[in-house]
Amino acid sequence: MSDKRLAVFASGQGSNFKAILEKIKDNYIPATIGLCITDNPEAGAIDIASSNDIPVKVFTPKDFPDKDVLNDAILRDLLSAKIDYIILAGYLKMIGRRIVDQYSNKILNIHPALLPSFGGKGMYGHHVHEAVFERGVKFTGVTIHLVNNEYDAGPIVLQKPVSIENVSSPDDIAKCVLEVEHELYPEAVKLLVEESLEVMGLRVRMKKEGMTGND
Ligand code: GRF
Numbered sequence: 001m002s003d004k005r006l007a008v009f010a011s012g013q014g015s016n017f018k019a020i021l022e023k024i025k026d027n028y029i030p031a032t033i034g035l036c037i038t039d040n041p042e043a044g045a046i047d048i049a050s051s052n053d054i055p056v057k058v059f060t061p062k063d064f065p066d067k068d069v070l071n072d073a074i075l076r077d078l079l080s081a082k083i084d085y086i087i088l089a090g091y092l093k094m095i096g097r098r099i100v101d102q103y104s105n106k107i108l109n110i111h112p113a114l115l116p117s118f119g120g121k122g123m124y125g126h127h128v129h130e131a132v133f134e135r136g137v138k139f140t141g142v143t144i145h146l147v148n149n150e151y152d153a154g155p156i157v158l159q160k161p162v163s164i165e166n167v168s169s170p171d172d173i174a175k176c177v178l179e180v181e182h183e184l185y186p187e188a189v190k191l192l193v194e195e196s197l198e199v200m201g202l203r204v205r206m207k208k209e210g211m212t213g214n215d
Pocket of ligand 1: 010011012013014015016017089090091110111112124125178181
């Protein structure tokens with residue numbers, strides 16, 4: 001059976017993209033990255049893709065002011081590249097409904113906190129770590145979830161807490177959380193592409209025994 005084909009969507013430096021790519025190269029994840037999509041022509045993810053011969057498509061808001069036109073263009077590229085799964089790795093735009101419907105339970109997102117806390121519209125990137133810091137919680141963490149049509153509200157695949165009792169800034173939190181993201185995201189991608197996930201409403205169960213997860 002041929003490897004599953006992934007599209008990685010990234011707006012930023014792409015360190016999660018890199019972590020996943022490394023695990024593909026190590027044969028831990030049986031998949032190929034067939035496309036990198038970004039909304040940011042300066043994204044570090046572009047360099048990572050280019051130096052690994054992964055095709056890149058840049059969809060800037062300037063060139064695609066209309067969301068439906070944008071999403072239809074992205075969907076066309078996904079289908080023509082025969083993409084099976086979508087991995088959102090620090091992608092700052094909401095994925096359009098037609099893409100979510102076409103790739104139902106086949107899109108993963110990473111959120112740098114323990115959902116449902118510190119999630120929802122406007123809660124992305126550094127905003128999350130600032131809110132976590134101000135609220136003074138003792139634990140934050142990483143959530144990897146399937147994407148549905150609401151912000152940060154899809155079925156949760158994996159979560160891992162991160163103790164932040166001794167941090168002194170939102171930047172400190174971001175650093176601790178990112179390290180855990182790089183461990184957890186490849187694990188979730190592997191579970192997805194190996195079809196080890198069973199989704200029942202908002203609950204996700206691991207199909208095989210001995211898998212990492214919460215069941
Ligand atoms: C990560 O913290 C991710 O959870 C968030 O944005 C950051 C992206 O980091 N949504 P990178 O681009 O993968 O390095």
